[in-house]
Amino acid sequence: QHLIQVINPNTSAAMTHTIGDAARSVAAPGTTILATCPTQGVESIEGHFDEAIAAIGVLEQIKHGKAQGAHGHVIACFGDPGLLAARELASGPVVGIAEAAMHMATLVATRFSIVTTLPRTVIIARHLLQQYGFEHHCAALHAIDLPVLALEDGTGLAQMKVRERCIQAKREDGSGAIVLGCGGMANLARELTQELGIPVIDGVTAAVKMVESLVALGLGTSKYGDLAYPNKKPLSGGFDMLS
Numbered sequence: 001q002h003l004i005q006v007i008n009p010n011t012s013a014a015m016t017h018t019i020g021d022a023a024r025s026v027a028a029p030g031t032t033i034l035a036t037c038p039t040q041g042v043e044s045i046e047g048h049f050d051e052a053i054a055a056i057g058v059l060e061q062i063k064h065g066k067a068q069g070a071h072g073h074v075i076a077c078f079g080d081p082g083l084l085a086a087r088e089l090a091s092g093p094v095v096g097i098a099e100a101a102m103h104m105a106t107l108v109a110t111r112f113s114i115v116t117t118l119p120r121t122v123i124i125a126r127h128l129l130q131q132y133g134f135e136h137h138c139a140a141l142h143a144i145d146l147p148v149l150a151l152e153d154g155t156g157l158a159q160m161k162v163r164e165r166c167i168q169a170k171r172e173d174g175s176g177a178i179v180l181g182c183g184g185m186a187n188l189a190r191e192l193t194q195e196l197g198i199p200v201i202d203g204v205t206a207a208v209k210m211v212e213s214l215v216a217l218g219l220g221t222s223k224y225g226d227l228a229y230p231n232k233k234p235l236s237g238g239f240d241m242l243s
């Protein structure tokens with residue numbers, strides 16, 4: 001029996017629900033999913049400023065997840081905010097949905113496209129491609145040009161735009177796979193894979209299976225070197241909740 005904490009770094013309860021449902025849809029019989037989001041922060045993450053705020057909430061959630069006995073953690077925002085800091089705090093594996101989806105895409109196609117929400121978050125995905133070493137595997141990045149929470153407004157407009165953009169990417173990019181660039185798109189991947197006939201990959205479900213694999217292999221975050229636990233020191237003001 002394993003417990004995997006899936007953290008939605010934004011404070012949208014609706015998106016946390018979408019993410020938790022997607023995670024549970026692929027979890028192994030012996031895996032329990034603990035879907036959480038920060039108690040304070042930003043309702044959607046749409047740039048560097050939002051990411052900086054969300055990262056603190058991610059660390060707070062990692063601390064709570066550890067206390068509840070989580071064996072591993074997923075950071076369910078396509079910017080993977082706070083990933084390395086979270087790895088310093090965690091003893092189990094921590095996987096971000098962008099890195100998970102990108103890794104999976106490289107296993108099933110030589111090149112992939114990314115479909116995300118706002119143009120301004122495309123630059124964040126570009127930085128991640130460089131950081132993770134996938135620059136040459138990504139043929140193109142597209143934005144549906146709608147805010148993140150449009151995915152939770154119930155109109156279906158954002159979902160329709162994602163579908164249109166994926167169809168266009170398949171036709172134009174010469175990619176063999178498509179990565180969905182938002183945690184809130186987690187529930188669209190399976191249907192789009194069926195309809196388009198190519199792998200359309202969601203990072204939430206990919207990250208859950210990667211964390212399960214790491215736990216099954218007995219691989220936690222290495223505490224030797226730069227991901228060792230943070231040096232102990234007093235944290236002032238509101239940050240004492242992280243000590």
Ligand SMILES: O=C(O)C[C@H]1NC(=O)NC1=O
Binds near residue numbers: 117148
């Ligand atoms: O960058 C994005 O569009 C998606 C990213 N922002 C967010 O609040 N959750 C996410 O996955």
